[in-house]
Amino acid sequence: APHCDFQRGGYGTDDWKKIAPDCAGSAQSPINIKTSTVSQNPNLKGLTMSFDNIFGKVRGTLTNNGHAPTLKISKQLGTATLTGGPLGKSVYKLEQLHFHFGCENNKGSEHTVDGQAYSGEIHFVTYNTKYASFSQAMDKPDGLSVIGVFMKVSYKDRDDNYNIIKAFRLFWKMWSVREPGKEVAVNDLSLINLAPALAHLRKASFYSYKGSLTTPPCYQSVKWIVLKNPVLASNYKMTILRRLRDHEEHSICNNFRPVQALNGRIVSVY
Ligand code: 1SD
Ligand code: ZN
Numbered sequence: 001a002p003h004c005d006f007q008r009g010g011y012g013t014d015d016w017k018k019i020a021p022d023c024a025g026s027a028q029s030p031i032n033i034k035t036s037t038v039s040q041n042p043n044l045k046g047l048t049m050s051f052d053n054i055f056g057k058v059r060g061t062l063t064n065n066g067h068a069p070t071l072k073i074s075k076q077l078g079t080a081t082l083t084g085g086p087l088g089k090s091v092y093k094l095e096q097l098h099f100h101f102g103c104e105n106n107k108g109s110e111h112t113v114d115g116q117a118y119s120g121e122i123h124f125v126t127y128n129t130k131y132a133s134f135s136q137a138m139d140k141p142d143g144l145s146v147i148g149v150f151m152k153v154s155y156k157d158r159d160d161n162y163n164i165i166k167a168f169r170l171f172w173k174m175w176s177v178r179e180p181g182k183e184v185a186v187n188d189l190s191l192i193n194l195a196p197a198l199a200h201l202r203k204a205s206f207y208s209y210k211g212s213l214t215t216p217p218c219y220q221s222v223k224w225i226v227l228k229n230p231v232l233a234s235n236y237k238m239t240i241l242r243r244l245r246d247h248e249e250h251s252i253c254n255n256f257r258p259v260q261a262l263n264g265r266i267v268s269v270y
Contacts, residue, residue, distance in 0.1 A: 013257055020216035027220045028260035029211030030110035030148075033267055044208055044270035047085025047201045047225065049147075052078035056192035056199060058094075059185070062173050066180035066246045067215065068255050070098040071170070071189065080191055080198070082126045082145060085270070086208045086223055092126035092145050095134040097194075099123075100214075101241045103253035105153045110214050110256045111207075111226050118230055119238060120151030121256070122195060138213070143221040149195045150230035157232040159193070167194040171240045180247050195231050205229065209267040214257040228269075 016023035051057075058080070060073040073079045073094055080094040101120035102108025109118035124147040127137035137143035159168045169189065176184040197204045205228040212220045242253045 016216050016218065020218050022212065022220060023216055023218035025212065025218065025220050026261075026263040027211055027265060028218060029214050029222060029224060030112070030257060030259050031209065031211065031262055031265075031267070032112045032115060032259045033207050033226065035114055035269075038207060038267045038269040041208070041268035041270055044085045044206070044268055045202075047087070047204075047206070047270070048083050049198045049201050050081050050083075051191065051199075052080070055190050056080065057188050057190050059187050060096075060189070061183050062170070062177055062186050063183040064174075064177040064180050064244050064252075067252060068098040068100060069174055069177065069241065069244055069252075070096055071186055072096045080124075080126075082147070085201070086225065086268070087145060088142075090142060091129045093129055094124060094126050094191075097122060097124045097191075099151075099241060100256045101151065101238060101253055102256070103242060103251060105235075105238065107254070108256060109148075109150050110259075111148055111150075111224075112259055117256075118150035119153045120233060120241070122149045122151065122231070123147070124149070124191075124195075124198070138221060139217075139219045140221055142223070143219075144213075145223040145225060147198070148224065148226040149197070150227070151233040151238075152230035153235055153238060154232040155234065157234040157237065160234050160236050166190070168237070170194065171237050174240050174244060178243060179245055195227075197227055197229060197231075205270060207267055207269050209265055211260075211265075 082092040105119045107117045109121035127134040131137035192199045207226040
């Protein structure tokens with residue numbers, strides 16, 4: 001099956017172009033962000049995420065799809081809206097979020113900064129509401145925007161308790177989706193607890209560039225927004241993620257794609 005092993009430690013990623021020609025394109029993601037060459041861009045000002053629920057709470061279904069734990073948001077019960085900054089006049093809505101992470105703490109993120117990887121990267125996948133749905137939008141040049149938030153391992157992450165409003169509740173739910181294909185309802189995740197910067201993106205420093213989905217079909221439809229500051233994640237959270245299994249009963253850790261050539265693209269910073 002084309003998806004077998006397709007992300008483990010980068011193994012197999014060279015074969016993606018055989019099943020998805022766009023994976024060989026010239027504007028692929030992720031990339032290494034070289035901070036000495038990024039260009040300051042005041043036009044990125046005003047990026048805003050607003051929430052239907054005042055605490056940024058969402059409901060959805062957490063699935064282990066064999067590649068990444070993915071929370072599909074039940075949008076009719078409230079989601080998040082992304083506007084401004086690099087997005088022009090378009091309005092983007094949050095469709096899902098998922099996690100990339102390493103088998104060890106020294107790797108796991110998809111994007112790297114000056115050659116350094118973080119232990120993980122959370123992707124908040126939004127689509128342009130000028131299209132009827134996420135699937136309609138996903139192959140359009142202005143179809144998607146994904147916010148990437150790095151995860152940095154730290155004992156200072158004080159979120160590790162079974163608190164109903166804290167993000168740890170989401171990690172706790174991962175125990176029920178150990179095997180691929182399993183899913184579980186998530187009834188009250190606060191996006192603001194998961195990544196506090198989402199509530200004040202106007203003040204957050206971020207990198208932005210035009211790129212792609214990091215998995216097949218690798219459509220070059222993503223305006224990437226990579227936040228400079230990571231969220232802290234305890235070793236316990238990383239352990240919970242690494243417990244998730246793929247179809248071959250291996251851990252799905254190292255589910256990141258290696259960095260791709262920039263090919264002259266401009267990376268802006270705000
Ligand atoms: O890897 C994910 C993939 O699993 C899926 O969620 C896709 C959206 O259809 O997004 C890519 S990514 O580019 O956000 N990593
Ligand atoms: Zn992703």
